[in-house]
Amino acid sequence: MKTPPPFTDIEVKTSPEGFYKGYSLPIAMLSKVSMTLLVLWALVWPDNAGSMLSSLNGTLLNTFNSFYIVVVGLFAFFCFAVAVVPSWGSRRLGKEGEKPEFSNFSWFSMMFGAGLGVGLMVYSTAEPMGLWGSNPVVLAGDAVANTAGAVESGMRYTFLHYGFHAWAIYVVTGLSLAYYAYTRNMPLTIRSALTPLLGRHLNGPVGHLVDVLGVVATILGVSVTIGFGISQLVDGVYAITGMEWLMKDLDTKPAPSTVGLLAALITIMGMSIISAVSGVGRGVKYLSNLNLVLSLILLLTFVFFGSFGFAMTTYGTALVDYILNFISLSFGAYGPTPYDSFVASLPEVARSLPPADLQAIHATGPWGNFESFKAGLPAALQATDNFDATAAAMWEVTEEGRQFGWQSAWTTFYWAWWIAFSPFVGLFLARISKGRTIREFVLGAVIAPALVCFAWMTILGGTAIDLELSGVAEGSIIGASATAKLFATLALMIDGGLLSAITIMCVVLIMTFLVTSADSGILVMNTIMSGGAQETGHLHRIIWGVLLTLVIATLLIAGGGGMDALKNAMIIGALPFTMIMFLMCLAMIKALIRDDIRDKEGLGAEPSATTTN
Known part of the structure; x- marks a missing residue:
């Protein structure tokens, strides 16, 4: 059975007269x-x-x-x-032997x-x-x-x-x-x-x-x-x-x-x-x-x-x-870290922070570094023992979100x-x-x-x-x-x-x-x-x-x-x-x-x- 010809009968009806003459x-x-x-x-x-x-x-x-x-x-x-498949890459956008309308310089400059x-x-x-x-x-x-x-x-x-x-x-x-x-x-x-x-x-x-x-x-x-x-x-x-x-x-x-x-x-x-x-x-x-x-x-x-x-x-x-x-x-590709998963992954001392603080940490943007992240953590957390280790663990937890x-x-x-x-x-x-x-x-x-x-x-x-x-x-x-x-x-x-x-x-x-x-x-x-x-x-x-x-x-x-x-x-x-x-x-x-x-x-x-x- 022969392959049928492609469908090409696209018709965009346009106005025959008036202000929109020639437009759909x-x-x-x-x-x-x-x-x-x-x-x-x-x-x-x-x-x-x-x-x-x-x-x-x-x-x-x-x-x-x-x-x-x-x-x-x-x-x-x-x-x-x-481009790589030979029969596809050699196909011409137009009739066989048709020459490009613009020179390579003009074509490239307009495209660029x-x-x-x-x-x-x-x-x-x-x-x-x-x-x-x-x-x-x-x-x-x-x-x-x-x-x-x-x-x-x-x-x-x-x-x-x-x-x-x-x-x-x-x-x-x-x-x-x-x-x-x-x-x-x-x-x-x-x-x-x-x-x-x-x-x-x-x-x-x-x-x-x-x-x-x-x-x-x-x-x-x-x-x-x-x-x-x-x-x-x-x-x-x-x-x-x-x-x-x-x-x-x-x-x-x-x-x-x-x-x-x-x-x-x-x-x-x-x-x-x-x-x-x-x-x-x-x-x-x-x-x-x-x-x-x-x-x-x-x-x-x-x-x-x-x-x-x-x-x-x-x-x-x-x-x-x-x-x-x-x-x-x-x-x-990266996806957002679900809030519940984020909280569950935090060190225990951090999970006790007020919800507002936890939400702020969860929303940490991608623009800072570890030192600025540490400096921005709540004062109550900074006063705890082993703060540096806690901050490092939290920084790791927030990486996916960052x-x-x-x-x-x-x-x-x-x-x-x-x-x-x-x-x-x-x-x-x-x-x-x-x-x-x-x-x-x-x-x-x-x-x-x-x-x-x-x-x-x-x-x-x-x-x-x-x-x-x-x-x-x-x-x-x-x-x-x-x-x-x-x-x-x-x-x-x-x-x-x-x-x-x-x-x-x-x-x-x-x-x-x-x-x-x-x-x-x-x-x-x-x-x-x-x-x-x-x-x-x-x-x-x-x-x-x-x-x-x-x-x-x-x-x-x-x-x-x-x-x-x-x-x-x-x-x-x-x-x-x-x-x-x-x-x-x-x-x-x-x-x-x-x-x-x-x-x-x-x-x-x-x-x-x-x-x-």
Whole structure:
């Protein structure tokens, strides 16, 4: 019996006339209503929104932290598998012999700018520095924070968060969408990636729900990226101009003020809307090329004036360490310690503490060390005999909880961020990758950018670490806020006119990365709502740009000018799409196996409305 042709008869009904002409009314309205309700909630009841999002996020992490960790590990192995299998990796995303639309340079620069630009600027020094001070090895007591012994483990987890796992998340979505759109001539929209599993059922409410979840995840993922980016932008502008209204708490620990953040947000989103209206071939392409050039200049500044020798040594050892620990990093998940089990495991003298004290100890965060943990224990316990031994036993009991707290605050946050970003970046990658093979797509969108991220993090972050280890920084980089660490590092490397020029260039680079991320997100949201159309109306791009601005602004207000509300909303919004991505992997494997069988039988992948294979 011959294998039937695949189901490709996906139909996203769009309005034939009126304001929503060319758009799917259910997808557009559900997306707008859900985002409008979020904006109104955060605007009218900001305190309630902030606390509710925080509570729900904590509940979800307690339940789904392990799921996030394991499923991303599976995504990485899925990408390697489709590239390595000869018959799968050689398949072209398009017709046989079709040439790519963009040059390798433009393709890579657009992919890199949309996928990670702002993150690399914000976390170039903040990520390695933060993980140098706190990571699972440090929490286990096998290395001392902020010492030479903690560099290797700090870089291991830096590479984890910006390496093959991270980029594999984008490729799962991007490869699925590109394969169905260009090999099977299906709409470039999220629901197409599930047709091997759900078939004709996607031509209705189920398909609308899948697409809406993609739009919502995109909005929240882009929102967090823009939120971090404008915070660093304000830091940079303040470093250049000294305008005090941009900042708060200048006498203690300076941080961007709410007014400064909103001013930067309006400026960036205005530029993004203009770029989105001009389209991918013009605005996004030119800005992406500019991003890559300026990034290279910044990188070369650190090569010549930073700790390049230390960075390259660190790069080699960290890459080997990352690969050797790849499997444990992929699937080593932690869970919260149940309160009753925690209490039962404590030394007898500690179990007699009041419930409030026990609950406070149970909730110990992952940021301290043993000495600070001891100092924070109740005075009544510190006065007992053999306190040091009791404290050591309690520290051991709380390790699982500390590891869970660290993982949920760092790795799971990152996975949720990448996943929330994946409908946007994945669809964008699919849109610019027509004509490339699956193997080329994986190498170009997983391996190559990860290696560049590793170099970037070790050269910039390694310089910051070396300045602290050598005593030059004297704690100034460690003490700076996450978004100000880059500027604090530059100030110790160079001075005078060169420092001013590089700082201005960094501000420009942050702006262009922000604009690229936002305008690409606007284009992708419109593509999903139009049923996969690659050319959409300018008015709707403007409307979604304004709505995205309102989402970010109100969540910043709900977070008191901080990022907590944005981050909590994103992690919550990413969970449903994580499940969709897992189904995408299953669907893609099924599609590739069936297409191999069809090739052996001499059959093409002709459209059919009667099968779901």
